[in-house]
């Protein structure tokens with residue numbers, strides 16, 4: 001039986017290299033690809049569940065139209081509640097929701113209706129009344145045809161920023177010059193490992209292999225996380241700071257190292273810009289101060305300083321959850337400073353692991369959508385809606401007002417901050433198109449739903465952000481039913497709208513497998529050695545790959561050094577040029593309406609909403625295989641916080657603030673830091689745990705990230 005090379009295109013560190021078997025048109029087995037040295041132990045449960053996912057009875061197989069036209073849409077705020085009772089959920093628990101609200105239509109009807117709306121909107125209000133929203137549902141070069149379509153349409157409006165990682169990316173770029181890190185397997189050489197707000201045992205399970213290898217050779221492991229996670233089970237030191245205060249912790253550790261003279265003076269003199277100023281900053285931030293800010297023992301700060309001073313090489317792996325606060329760009333800069341002080345960069349077993357973008361070589365061959373509000377080149381895409389403030393920015397848009405949204409690869413209803421605002425904004429539009437494999441909470445808001453391909457149904461080339469490989473995600477199955485990949489949907493719409501034939505031929509691949517491959521080959525042309533034939537054999541390293549990042553100790557910053565003082569940070573983002581600690585805006589100690597004030601704290605609990613092992617955000621939990629181990633949302637709460645509220649294990653509780661509420665069962669958990677409660681993100685509205693009902697749409701201090709982890713709530717027993 002034939003095995004095919006492919007790779008998992010989900011937004012996940014691991015981006016596993018896979019070999020899959022297909023028998024009689026069915027996917028029957030999934031194995032690790034032996035040449036992806038970062039993921040040798042094979043796919044996680046989600047990866048294995050693809051055999052169910054591709055043939056799931058819940059997949060959308062035809063275009064769907066809302067029954068009764070647009071007047072039958074849900075309206076107003078009344079329905080904007082997540083109760084966990086009665087509403088439709090994933091996994092076919094309420095199949096009637098689909099058939100009741102939507103009817104199957106042909107591609108001809110669907111495309112005609114969409115083309116009609118697009119023509120009308122373009123003529124009456126201009127192309128920018130259309131919002132193109134895309135997120136991280138799948139990786140791939142071919143996703144770029146979306147931007148090309150909208151450019152040829154005459155422009156449109158789209159979003160800037162990102163829900164995921166931009167504060168840390170920008171902080172890293174400002175400090176080190178670019179985002180790259182040592183190859184994943186280099187971690188086995190580290191003697192000290194610090195997982196800072198990173199829960200590898202759930203979100204990057206393949207990294208645990210290398211962590212285990214290092215520990216087996218005597219390496220020390222520190223985990224810094226307000227929750228005692230599965231990852232923390234392996235650590236000798238778990239530091240549990242109050243959320244959003246890691247910058248304070250880092251400054252205090254730096255204070256100790258500098259005060260005791262336990263830094264790498266030579267490295268600092270040669271490779272660090274701004275040390276004298278940083279030293280003065282750290283001097284003002286002693287461990288006693290940080291212990292109080294972070295609500296941790298001073299002994300933890302001392303223990304960490306001792307480890308950093310004595311044990312080399314050291315690697316810090318920083319997660320993304322930790323950088324979704326209003327101060328997190330500055331936090332990340334303070335963390336990197338600890339490695340700069342101790343000479344832990346550019347060496348084997350050492351370094352800063354945030355994002356390894358060495359495989360991201362395709363920017364020059366894809367149609368760009370800018371990440372920042374750009375100066376507008378004429379007629380192109382206006383990038384004016386913040387991902388962080390999606391709902392409110394959509395409502396506020398004037399000149400022109402938004403009339404239509406096109407959503408693909410995203411589920412903004414559950415994943416963007418402030419679900420109530422997102423729902424209101426969607427419902428205020430005249431026309432909504434959603435392209436997805438499943439009838440998600442966002443798809444349920446649509447007027448037309450278009451069926452999306454699965455990863456096995458169209459070839460593409462994908463990159464990664466942890467390991468360095470470029471991989472071929474190969475087509476091994478024909479799309480089921482009437483499913484068409486996005487490239488084909490766009491190509492057909494382009495013809496219908498009368499885009500110039502030569503532009504269509506130049507930018508959009510045809511429908512056949514040969515045409516898709518030719519399109520991909522053309523994009524690979526500038527990269528010697530990178531061909532589909534090569535990639536069909538297995539994962540390939542990108543041109544110029546460096547196993548040890550910054551091994552030449554050249555940092556592409558303005559000064560060519562590691563910048564602890566960054567004039568660019570100050571000029572671009574209006575922050576202090578030094579990584580000074582500022583209290584998060586929404587804080588039990590701050591003065592925001594949500595937080596503490598002279599009348600006391602209204603919402604005293606930090607609502608943590610991290611990722612979890614058996615889902616990727618809102619994906620996978622509709623599968624039977626996954627629901628076996630992940631049946632529904634729960635709220636983790638420390639027994640002291642539960643006791644004070646008369647909450648027992650298993651009680652249904654209301655988690656709420658001024659923005660919204662959810663109702664879920666409580667789970668008493670000594671591993672939570674007191675004052676913190678936790679529901680993982682990605683639950684569908686019908687499951688009752690859609691955490692973004694409570695979060696606020698707010699930007700991070702740099703990079704236009706979403707600071708939705710700054711989220712205070714109260715919890716009470718449901719009456």
Ligand SMILES: Nc1nc2c(c(=O)[nH]1)N[C@H]1C(S)=C(S)[C@@H](COP(=O)(O)OP(=O)(O)OC[C@H]3O[C@@H](n4cnc5c(=O)[nH]c(N)nc54)[C@H](O)[C@@H]3O)O[C@H]1N2
Pocket residue numbers: 011135136137138163164165320321408409410411412414415416417435436437438440452453454455486609610611616617618619681682691692695708
């Ligand atoms: N409160 C809170 N919210 C969060 C987070 C958090 O930690 N806390 N995490 C944030 C982070 S890190 C991220 S990255 C975002 C993720 O946000 P999203 O990218 O919106 O999330 P997903 O649920 O992974 O995927 C979106 C949809 O893509 C669809 N999809 C998959 N493949 C395809 C395809 O080939 N074509 C099309 N058209 N659709 C496809 C899936 O079915 C799914 O419905 O969520 C963010 N939201």
Ligand SMILES: Nc1nc2c(c(=O)[nH]1)N[C@H]1C(S)=C(S)[C@@H](COP(=O)(O)OP(=O)(O)OC[C@H]3O[C@@H](n4cnc5c(=O)[nH]c(N)nc54)[C@H](O)[C@@H]3O)O[C@H]1N2
Pocket residue numbers: 011012013164165196197198199200202203204224225226227229241242243244245246318319320321322608609610611612613614615616617709
């Ligand atoms: N299984 C699985 N894997 C995934 C994903 C998934 O959804 N499921 N998503 C992928 C994506 S898109 C992303 S962005 C990554 C995210 O990967 P991670 O960064 O590992 O994941 P998160 O769960 O967002 O956050 C990690 C930890 O940060 C902690 N944390 C929150 N706030 C703070 C803080 O203020 N300080 C500190 N020190 N810790 C804090 C949380 O408790 C959590 O345990 O994972 C990727 N991998």
Ligand SMILES: [Mo]
Pocket residue numbers: 011163164165320
């Ligand atoms: Mo993410």
